[in-house]
Amino acid sequence: MKLSELTSYNPITVQCHDNPDPDTLASGFGVYCYFKALGKDVRLIYSGMRQIRKANLLLMIEHLQIPVEYVSSPKDNPVKLDGLLITVDCQYGEGNVTRLLADEVAVIDHHQDYVPDRKLKNIASTLGSCATLVWKLLCAEQFDFSAYPTLETSLYYGLYTDTNQFSEISNPLDLNMRNQIHYDKALITLFRNSNISLKELEIAGISLIRTTYNEDYEFAVIQSQPCDPNVLGLISDFLLQVAEVKSCVVFNELEGSGDIKLSVRSCIKTVTANELVKFLTDKIGDGGGHLEKAGGTISRRLFEEHYPTTHSSAYMNNRMIAYFDSYDILDASETEPNLTGTAMYQKEHLPYGYIIPSDFLAADTPISFRTSDGLLEQIVTPELVLILHSNGLIHPTTLAHFKHTYEITEEPFFPDSEVTECLLKNTFNDQTTDLIPLARICIPDEDSLIYARKLTRKLKLFPLWDPGKYTVGNPGDYLGLLASNPKDAFIIRAESFEKEYTAVMN
Ligand SMILES: [Mn+2]
Structure with missing residues (x-):
């Protein structure tokens, strides 16, 4: 989806995710400027329980003149918007963005795609920031950046903060934007050094001395006092730098709703932060993010329904242990193949x-x-x-x-x-x-036999062909091992296994 495909709509509302961060503000500002330049009736808004309080965000909004408005939208009586709603750096219907009602919805985001069927969307999940995606969309429309002189600095700061100060950049497009954009260095320095308030420094300090640490699994958990969710991220970034801590979760309960906000980090390849946060919020909330960093929210109502007698800190510690107990790991490049419990199958000769x-x-x-x-x-x-x-x-x-x-x-x-x-x-x-026009036929060899066994527990498999990243096999799926080279292991989904493999009788 290109921005010019949306020009038939009017009015247009651009919505940042709740508890906005610099990336969502910058992305929203970019989309806002595009439609403003076309003379559209356009607004830039955010909603959620809390208004922006964090110092760097307030400075960013003030110095870069970002015209963002807070809109309160009660769950039982959501705000109804005319025209098109565009959610930026988040996906409509997800837990981190208040669901407003609108005639039509478009999504511009860089997280995993949760709504494959959505018509109006541009989701680039390999990008470090949504600001990069918006920059690319604006460049594609030959947008005149000089008409909005603070926009480039906004986009630069969005990428800076979403990639852990550029340290997690891997996509060449992120690098292109970083190198090509004109930004105000003095302002970036000011924002960078206004990350937390004195009060938040105290909250972070108190939190850090209340760390609980699990030696068996090398994870740490901290419950902090109520604070801006962005501060949770800072605490967990810091906590992960402790040598003994390989993964961590920092959480607190929000004032008012009692919902739980959590920030998850991991620095080991056997645990990805986005998978871990999904486990921690399973059935009671939402979460997502990247390999090393992720965040989520747990609904107080659902938490009390599922865990009526559990305190949130006990939940977090128990659930972390349950996570580490829930899976086996198979590193195909390092482990000698184990054929116990397997049977031989042949791939259908299709x-x-x-x-x-x-x-x-x-x-x-x-x-x-x-x-x-x-x-x-x-x-x-x-x-x-x-x-x-x-x-x-x-x-x-x-x-x-x-x-x-x-x-x-x-x-x-x-x-x-x-x-x-x-x-x-x-x-x-x-x-x-x-x-399809490029594909040629290949036929599984007569002797392409495999050993396979049904999984009874979750398995994280590091395959030979991509030893840095695991794929998850769930109970019911199969682990396949090539008969000719049993080190070459792969996961076969339950449904494809039945269709594509037949047992070989001895
Ligand atoms: Mn982002």
């Missing part, structure tokens, strides 16, 4: 399609495509091969594995008749390519 992305994309290009687990992001390497299933879903593998287990042909591949396209997106320039 034709698949294959694509070698490096044939038509430069190395290191970020791409995304749809797998049976949802959207997957990968970086193009000469080793990456994509297998197309007849249902249009894609499964990534390595060239070595591919050559080993498939008979490779040059015949064109035709998926099931109802599958009309199978898209690969270059997330660097947003170009999508339909893979």
Whole structure:
């Protein structure tokens, strides 16, 4: 979705997430400026329980003249807006943004896509900040930045704060923006050094001496006094720097609602912060974020429904232990394969399609495509091969594995008749390519046998082809091990296993 696709709407409301941070304010300001320049009736707003109090945000709004308004919207009587509502740095319907009513909704965000069916959206989840996405959208429209001289500094500060002071930048587009944008250095220095108030310094200090630490799992938990949720992030950033602490959660109960805000951090590859926060908020709230940093909210009402006799700090400690007890880890590159409990299966002899992305994309290009687990992001390497299933879903593998287990042909591949396209997106320039005309047939080898066993517990698998990142297999899914190379382990979803594999009788 381009910004110019939205120009038929009027009025337009741009909504930041609740408890705004610099990234959502900067992104919202960018979208606001675009429509303002077109003479639209446009407003920039945020809602939620709390108004902005944090010093750096107040300075940012004041010095960069960001025309953001607070809108109070009671849950039982939500505000109704005319025209188009655009949520920025968040997704309409998610827990971190108050749901307002509007004729039409669009989403501009850089988190994982929660609403695959939404029509009006641009979600770039490999970007470090939503400000980068907005910058790209504005550049694509040849937006005249000189008409809004404070906008570039806003976007720069959004990226700065969302990437842990640029230390977590990995997408080339984030780097481009950082290098190309004109910003006011003195203002950035001022904001950077106005992160917390004296009162918050005291709250953070008191919190830190009340750390509970779990030696077995090397995690720490802190309950802080009520404070701006952004301060929770600062405390957890600091806590994670303690050598003994490998993951942590810092939380507090909000004044008034009693809802619980939490900030989660991890610095080990066996725990990703976004997966952990989902576990901590499962059924009682919402959470999300990135590999190292994530945040979430637990609803007081749901918490009391599910855990009527538990205090929030006991919940957090118990739930952390439950998380670490809930899974096994299999690092395929390090562990000797264990065939206990497995049986032998053969892959159905159906034709698949294959694509070698490096044939038509430069190395290191970020791409995304749809797998049976949802959207997957990968970086193009000469080793990456994509297998197309007849249902249009894609499964990534390595060239070595591919050559080993498939008979490779040059015949064109035709998926099931109802599958009309199978898209690969270059997330660097947003170009999508339909893979079906490019795909060739490959057929699983006669002897492509696997050992497989049904999982009874959650498994985090670090596959041979991507040893830095785990995929999660849930109870009911299968762990497959290639018979020819049992170190090459992979997860097979319960539903595809039944369709694609047959047991081999001895
Ligand atoms: Mn953001």
